[in-house]
Amino acid sequence: MNWEQLLSLKRFGDTHKRIRKEQDETRLGFEVDYDRVIFSSEFRSLQDKTQVIPLSQTDFVHTRLTHSLEVSVVGRSLGRRVGQRVLAKYPHLQNIHGYQPNDFGAIVAAAALAHDIGNPPFGHSGEKAIGEFFKNGKGKQFKAHLTDKEYQDLCDFEGNANGFKILTESRVGRLGGLRLSYATLGAFIKYPKESLPKKPTSHIADKKYGFFQSEKDAFVDVAQELGLICRGKDQHLSYSRHPLAFLVEAADDICYTIIDFEDGINLGLINEEYALEYLINLVRDTINTKNYHALSNTEDRISYLRALAISTLINEAVELFMAHEDEILNGTFDKALMDVSKYQAQITDIIKVSIEKVYQSAEVVDKEIAGFKIIDGILDVFTNTIMNHHQGNLGNYNKSILKIFPKTLDLNEENLYHSVLGICNYVAKFSDSKAIMTHKKLQGTHF
Known part of the structure; x- marks a missing residue:
């Protein structure tokens, strides 16, 4: 890999190469990435998502939002200092192409700011709850309708992959998601592989996975633009990490x-x-x-x-x-x-x-148990509605449930995987409080 390619300013939909020396120094592309993350609704919801202590009422315990802000500050320092050293080692990056130490800091800060943007409510137990629903719960019914990799995406629902989905997913009026630079997207992807095979090696990049099957094309586009090294065998997609992902x-x-x-x-x-x-x-x-x-x-x-x-x-x-x-x-x-x-x-x-x-x-264990039950209950109702919709068998209750789904959730396509994953993505965006309120509503106790 080479740094010039790794520091790509390209964004989704670009038809011309973005040149570093042509950048506005007062509004640098990598700094725009940070702004787009921090103004997103998905980032704002982190203020009411568990970091360690679920639903803590104390004012000095970290949420996902305060944690993400602190990680971005540390990441910026790491990036700037590494950038200074890299540019000293490869002076042509600065002398010819115009890259500055702060570019590295801006990339790492933006990627670090977004690093938890895909995490469900209730901390890592939220990820486990979604996965458990499909692995051993009522979600097992979808296995027969999906490919092995699609089903594995659900059984090992991964906040990192969901984050990449949020950052890159196109919808009406928002093509390319947040349209971050490819350098920042590369630094964001800790695990540049798909959900299968699981942990094929002991390499840190193989510990988990970093994108769903629905974002496979977007991932390949980013990886190829950045010149990441292909590590996968046969039909299994896997690449080396972007160096700044280590920071x-x-x-x-x-x-x-x-x-x-x-x-x-x-x-x-x-x-x-x-x-x-x-x-x-x-x-x-x-x-x-x-x-x-x-x-x-x-x-x-x-x-x-x-x-x-x-x-x-x-x-x-x-x-x-x-x-x-x-x-x-x-x-x-x-x-x-x-x-x-x-x-x-x-x-x-x-x-x-x-x-x-x-x-x-x-305190943590008790509230994680409650969160587990809440997410399971929500998914039970929502995925049942999705399956009945897919089979053309909607009851009146299902029709009412459809009305509370966001308009951005496209259920008209025949691809059941995209519909079910879309529901998981929707639930994962919930704050802890919204998850509790939604569960009460579905149970008929929120009045």
């Missing part, structure tokens, strides 16, 4: 490792003194003990250590990226950056505590 992933890993831990402390789920010790172990080489001991309360000490920890891990990620840049461009680097960090032991310790004290806390 988006690192920004996410850094934020959830440190900030989910901080949320656990603020909620009293993790003992403060215990937690401070873990953070100090991570920043021991860079902490200013005089400044630290001058802080008079726990909140300020945690805030100081959190900022220092994020800064430490940003520095580490930049060094790791540049150390492995050749392998990344060749598609042979097969791990997440933070998995090869010299701080891996400290990161693992922090994540282990978060799993035990936060992710598996009674």
Whole structure:
């Protein structure tokens, strides 16, 4: 892979090549990507979607929206610093083509801002609930009507693939979705493969999948424009990652490792003194003990250590990226950056505590169970309506349900897969509160 191709400014529908030197420096194309994501309705709904603590009523616990904003800030720093190093290594990118360090930052920031845009309500349990409905629930009825890959898209419903659908899906008046630059779309795709085969290798890019069958053509278009390396065999589509996807992933890993831990402390789920010790172990080489001991309360000490920890891990990620840049461009680097960090032991310790004290806390588990039941109930009604509509067997209740579906959902086509996936995409866009309200409405208890 080469950087000039990887930094493509192309957007869906373009008929002429966009030249970097011809860009308006006050309204750079990569910065437009960020604006389009942040003004989208799908991004706004993240303000009422679970990050770790579902339906939390406290004002200091992160939602998907605040998490995404923080990941984008970290991603921007990573991108700019890597960009500076890349341009020094390949000066023609700047001298001839006009690329700047901030271009890299803008691409990573926009992709990081969008990284959770496809996640369903109730956190990762929402993904599992959708998949479980089709794998072992009433959604099993669709298996006989779909190809193996189409059915697998549903059984392993993936927020990353749903995000790519949101960013690229055409509808009347919005051809090409948000029409982001292909460089940003490439950086967004963590897992550039389809749902089957599952985990064909131990490569980080094969851990999950990144697009549904409905967006297969859009993905191939992006991959070919960017010059991503084809890794798939036979009829199975798989490509190497865009190099900047490693930075988006690192920004996410850094934020959830440190900030989910901080949320656990603020909620009293993790003992403060215990937690401070873990953070100090991570920043021991860079902490200013005089400044630290001058802080008079726990909140300020945690805030100081959190900022220092994020800064430490940003520095580490930049060094790791540049150390492995050749392998990344060749598609042979097969791990997440933070998995090869010299701080891996400290990161693992922090994540282990978060799993035990936060992710598996009674509050989280209880509300995930409720979310599971809510999504299952909604899908039961909605997919039953879709099947009856497909078979020309609509009852009066089904006809009423059809009226609450969005006008953008096209159910007139004969392709059952697109209709069912469209319903899953619709439900995945729900905020936690809208999912609860919709479930009550369907149960006849919302009056």
